[in-house]
Amino acid sequence: MVDLPSTPSFRLDGKKAFVTGGSSGIGLGCAVALAEVGAHVVIAARGKERLDEAVAAINAKGMSAEAVVLDVSDIAAMRKVVADHGPFDVLVNCAGIGRHSKALDTTEEDFDFVAEVNWKAAHFVSGAVAKGMIDNGIRGSIIHISSQMGHVGGIDRSVYCGSKHAVEGMVKSMAIEWGEYGLRVNTVCPTFIRTPLTEVTFNDPEKIAWVMSKIKLGRVGMVEDIMGAVAYLATDASSLVTGTSILVDGGWTAG
Numbered sequence: 001m002v003d004l005p006s007t008p009s010f011r012l013d014g015k016k017a018f019v020t021g022g023s024s025g026i027g028l029g030c031a032v033a034l035a036e037v038g039a040h041v042v043i044a045a046r047g048k049e050r051l052d053e054a055v056a057a058i059n060a061k062g063m064s065a066e067a068v069v070l071d072v073s074d075i076a077a078m079r080k081v082v083a084d085h086g087p088f089d090v091l092v093n094c095a096g097i098g099r100h101s102k103a104l105d106t107t108e109e110d111f112d113f114v115a116e117v118n119w120k121a122a123h124f125v126s127g128a129v130a131k132g133m134i135d136n137g138i139r140g141s142i143i144h145i146s147s148q149m150g151h152v153g154g155i156d157r158s159v160y161c162g163s164k165h166a167v168e169g170m171v172k173s174m175a176i177e178w179g180e181y182g183l184r185v186n187t188v189c190p191t192f193i194r195t196p197l198t199e200v201t202f203n204d205p206e207k208i209a210w211v212m213s214k215i216k217l218g219r220v221g222m223v224e225d226i227m228g229a230v231a232y233l234a235t236d237a238s239s240l241v242t243g244t245s246i247l248v249d250g251g252w253t254a255g
């Protein structure tokens with residue numbers, strides 16, 4: 001008889017995950033994806049009402065989630081949440097924002113606001129969660145929802161693209177530092193997905209024409225397109241994958 005290999009587990013039973021920005025859009029999809037494969041998911045977001053509704057909907061389906069109100073750019077508050085609710089086996093850092101402008105018109109305020117959430121908070125939440133993993137001998141998975149804009153440039157997006165390119169570089173460096181502890185650090189890079197964040201772009205005919213001209217598969221993304229990539233990176237199915245990104249971009253960055 002041939003000794004057949006078996007597919008590694010795509011499950012997270014008994015594991016605890018932390019999802020930032022998880023009350024809407026892609027983050028909610030990530031939280032559901034992890035809960036569906038068995039994890040208990042701690043979901044952080046700023047607005048209590050929408051967060052409570054999201055958690056109630058997940059629990060009503062027999063999955064396990066709890067809510068934590070948190071602004072990730074408050075680093076001290078974030079560290080307290082991670083200390084109180086961790087250690088975690090999985091982090092999905094999805095909290096992110098965009099304030100698009102032409103580079104010559106960019107204000108310092110907009111630059112700082114985007115950099116604080118998309119880059120600075122991403123850096124420190126990674127560190128806080130990684131410390132809990134290392135201290136507890138957890139060979140965990142850290143996933144950032146970056147963007148195709150972490151790999152290419154985009155119209156009116158010098159600040160947003162800069163912040164996501166920063167995340168890509170940060171992830172590679174953290175993967176090098178934390179590999180010895182068995183921690184994996186990766187990004188998922190969506191193309192345009194219809195969420196509250198992208199409503200401005202979807203309402204602009206010129207911009208939507210640009211988007212459609214770039215996506216080779218001929219459609220924009222759905223939250224569901226991101227969920228499989230996150231479940232893969234969170235589980236043993238991807239146990240030798242670190243310091244890299246999965247582009248869920250319909251071929252945008254192919255050329």
Ligand code: NAD
Binds near residue numbers: 020024025044072094
């Ligand atoms: P969204 O606005 O629906 O979700 C963003 C989430 O982040 C919200 O839950 C929001 O409350 C949360 N958030 C923002 N600032 C926060 C803060 N300071 N503290 C805590 N939570 C905060 O938008 P989305 O499209 O689902 O975006 C999610 C992530 O995906 C972002 O990082 C975004 O850059 C990235 N992304 C989105 C698209 C897209 O087309 N929608 C494409 C590529 C990447």
